[in-house]
Amino acid sequence: MKHNRLKQFFQDFYLALILLFLYIPIVTMIVLSFNNTKSRTVWGGFTTRWYTQMFQDSAIMNALNNTLLIAFASALIATVIGTIAAIGINSMKRIPRTIVMGINNIPMLNSDIVTGISLMLAFIAFGISLGFKTVLIAHITFNIPYVILSVMPKLKQTNRYTYEAALDLGASPLYAFFKVVFPDIVPGILSGFLMAFTMSLDDFIITHFTRGAGMDTLSTLIYSQVRRGIQPTMYALSTLIFVAVLVLLVITNFAPEKKSTGNATVIDTETIKRRKRNNQIKNGVLGLACTLILLVVGVSTYSRYTTTHSNELYVYNAGEYIDPDLIEEFEQETGIKVTYDVFETLEEMYPVIEAGGVNYDVVCPSDYMIQKMKENDLLAELNFDNIPNVKNIDPQYMEMSKQFDPENKYSVPYTWGTVGILYNTKLIEEKGLPVPTKWSDLWNPAYKGEILMQDSVRDAFMVALKKDGFSANSTDETELQQAKQDLIDQKPLIQAYVIDQVRDKMIGGEAAIGVIYSGEIMYIQDEVAAQNLPFSLEYVIPEEGTNVWLDSWVVPKNAKNKENAEKWINFLCRPDVAVKNFEYITYATPNKAAKEMLDEEIQNNKAVFPDAKQLKNCEVYRYLGDEADELYNSLWKEVKSD
Template structure:
């Protein structure tokens, strides 16, 4: 009795561990709130939006096309390679087999970077073709590994007998050898398909602009907060896989023993139509669907690549940093096709621009990164004759832009904001007007800090009365010690998680960006945002054009379009980050137009600074001091 109880308990525990995350994901796909910590009611809108979301649908389609094509080609090449290896002498076969196993043992990141460097050296444009080639290369060793054991089990004498009876080598192979190794070939195909479907690292390093698979799409969204439509897609994929598994396992076990299995076999044997249906599905319908999908994908990408090469602009922007509808409007009004790609941090964006591997036309870096790009001669001067709408950008923001673009020759402000303290009015009973409250022991384990070296040191330096761009080692050491002193009070160092934790009343105080504060207030009215009196970071993200851009005039037309008042308003409504467009601000609803969080007055901003690029040496010092803080 006790033994059976523990057996059942163990089984239930395993099921909970395996399926609790999936059930959580499925529940969130029906949550009307975007917050993972708040239930906003039951809804199916994310499933509706899923099929309207072109970026997710394109990512899904690209994933399936690449997985099918790469698995098919890798299976053909891998099977041929396995046959060749099997025909070698023993010593040579051992050596070659070992060589083919190395890529599987090698770290994916090494393989990905190596392939990227090879493509760049060969002057290949990174895109769909390079991903496909990379996936085929990655998958071939797995096919060889699956086919070789089956080849070793084949009877060579049977093949030779077929030849003696007059069969051609090709005919003998397909009639004698291939049926024996088919299970290995099938396993190799399925393994290659699965590896390609789930791959991220190889894809990340070999993809170009406008091409995303589900893995790269999900990765980019993790940094900015996953779109609930992705929960809906994951739920549907899980259900499809589960249904396929059930269908596959419906085949009756003819050798089964026991009354129950015998009964199942008997019932199943009475349904020959079911067996015929499964046979037709596996032998005809599934292969035909694969062929149609591959052909449709080839036509789709061929048409898209042809049309995009005629008149286009390649935009590289932060995730969720523009209203997708504005891109459609730009294409309709100008006839210029927009190839759009997202990045998560300035530090991920910069190496791509520096390497010149991809010629982006428009990029939207932050202030300090623009300064760095100017210093390294990576940006082209703008022709403002093609950007007349710059007149709509407020003089205050153009003046602040001179801190990183001294002559305003290279950049046009797109969005801006501040870093401040978001606090819960029901949990904090002290005045919140200084960074000092983040060192108040009363709020131990209820303080959220940004997991960012410049943000963490920036607010600490301002609290101590220094510049957030300080390079003085004594001042930086003092700030480091102050952060170490604060660390026992901090609940967590977070990025996007601050939003969900504050909405869910899991913390009292959080260092957060002003745009995030607006989103949080919409979900939780008990939250308030303040810029401390010591000052903070006023950041500006601006449009720039890399020096190697191939479509500079199209890029300037795009920037000019984004400076239109109505477009600026659309972007604000979608993102809720402050816009520098004064005419666009006049179009906003009064509750936002006069909101001190969105548009703080000059007094609130008088002690604020923009981040500056401090040089590689000083960056290394900051990172080392931050490492010391995090390691304590």
């Protein structure tokens, strides 16, 4: 007995341990959805504001709308096509059927990224603009093989003699099919539909490669936030989805049981009829509800994606890199409908513009990428007659732009800043660490486990190159090999390679120092003050020099609304607009008239607006050519994989 109790204890403990590992992440997400701060490590009190903001966030609601519609529509269409195809395949002789099923299985065994890229190239080759319709077609395409695979086993189980007997008795082929064959294969059809719906709902890769401007599903929206830092509104949405699924599971698994007397189940004829009638009513209501949902979502989405605007603009920018209120303000002032889309990295943005599958009208890349786009003939010359507010841009930044746009023909500065070191004064003091002033401090063993590095090839190599006294734009293989080895030697000291998460980790007190962009410092200091944290975070430009970067607006050569794009640039160059935008994104503005309108304290903030002495030895990134890019990327892979 004691042995059995011990055995039962370990069985229960093992089960509890598994459930703990499965559900702790979900519980953590639910808790964070009620946290009054954006921090993942600091509890700021209970709140439901993220749920309110979620329903007010048009990006999330549009993504949810798109996700549900595409999942329903693609699953439904794929089920119809797949079922018909399965019937045709089943009627073939054995060898042709085997060959066709082998071909059908290839897309399922093939990597999703191959399918996604292939579909994107096919759409572009046939001149089809990427957007909602291409995502829907792509989802239908990759769902069909799974439907066929689900229906085929049920078709093999059907008795063809029963079908032939129905024909002999005078039934038409269609009538015989629906009365004899169809009832037998319904489970396979439903299974195929559910599989197609689930796969479409969860798909990212194929959606990512076939979507167009302003077209997001939940998967692509979440992905775009991952490296910048997922917003709490997404925790709220995920919590609601989890609760909805949980409720459905509870309803399904705790349905009323049949009444029984002893061992015999009491079911009379009337009960059977009543249950049959109730099931028919429930199925009818369920079918009607699904149809209504599909129609409502479909009509709204169809209207949004097919309504043509005589005055429109497609903007491509980094995430959270503009005050969203300004988009609405621009639309109201000009009557131009703006479709705003975001990219995660410049390396992600470039192939989209190069492929030309999506016609963006105005894009915001950085210095070296502008040079690359210009050299590859991807940019249109700007008509500055349409951008009179360019006069507000400080001449020193127009001069800086000449390093990548020699004649200032293709770009207008938007923001600028530096890459530097952010450090936690309290952690450094408590651990007796030296205050960082140089890049070489990031190789100090005393900082082991306390360093956050940028997960960016150019930024990481810039740190190592400047530490060694080399140019941030070096193409010398010997210098780059030395920088690579330095980065490998540094890895045991690093806590993590991250991008925008540096901000959240430093606010959460998770690290002592991190490499960060200067534009984050004002937001960080405001958060530290708002949360009344027991430490301060300071920013320093290293003595060896660093990268001084410049982000600018450009117009792609294939832009369909070039004049509207120039109106957009002119609008953002207006001093009052630039001030409002600066207060939202906190990245330094090159707009001289706007800077003069800021509080004197902000103008004198040397972390945001450093003086000439601080910028000594600083460099603007230049495009180094394809060969140099390949070398950098190859060495970076060695660093990350070592």
